[in-house]
Amino acid sequence: MTTVTQLGKAALALPEVEEGTHFGMVAFSVRGRGFVSVTKDGRVQLRPPQEETDAALAAHPAGEPLVRTGAPIGFRVPLADIDGKDLNALVRAAWFSRAPKRLAAAQAAAGSPGGDLPAGIGRPATQALRGAGVMTLEQVAQHSRAELLALHGVGPKAVRVLSEALEQRGLALRGDSPMDS
Template structure:
């Protein structure tokens, strides 16, 4: 789950009462608790759907306000957990960040751009930062690109090779 949570734009790992937690712009969206369960901040309709799917789940409320669900990790497969973590991120992230992420996801599936295949997390990071072409990549330094969550050494190498093939380089 950690990898999936941190693959979301601007997601950060921290602790919440000593437990690993994940947030976006200071708003928590998931916590791994001490009872081998995950706490997910979800909207009401998602909470009802998840509780119907996982009877061992628990509704999380504080002072009468619905926060989300607690699910035992043993009862949920990894792929479904990753999807729910992404749904929790979408619920807590600012609307503009979600819209930028959605556009990046749509663009990553579109043929025709001149960005090379660098993997979904790196492509999403570039699109979220407004970088949609090799020309825009060439305007950045390696340090600027590496600072984008999801852009690692392999993506930098592939981008550098694509730039060199087109007679350009990083700034």
């Protein structure tokens, strides 16, 4: 079961996202353009591109199209009926569809292969870090242990592997010293 907190972590890990409310719902926007919200009855509303919406509808029988003035604009599903991995992918797709083109292009370039993050942190942690714009160990060192653990997909093992890789380079997480690791 996915929670609103997990949804928030996924959304806020993306560039220039702001949390607010929209008609009394928890909502997330990028430069003023809403891309995901949660209704009071616990349904997550996402605005991914149409092809992502169609795939989500096929994959989640409890989901339904989100329609405004007769036109499909997204996907709605009970938050409890979607797992974290699927939700993260849909949040990211919705962000890309609503973000300004230059910001989306910069994020896509940052998320492309490259950087020096160790493979041992795992794919979810790698995706979470890239989603937050962290591509290199030097960028990892600018964050605290708590900040990294707050990213959905980054767990204690990933932080340990990152700390070890930083130590090998004479670096440490913000707030740690290289000798403490």
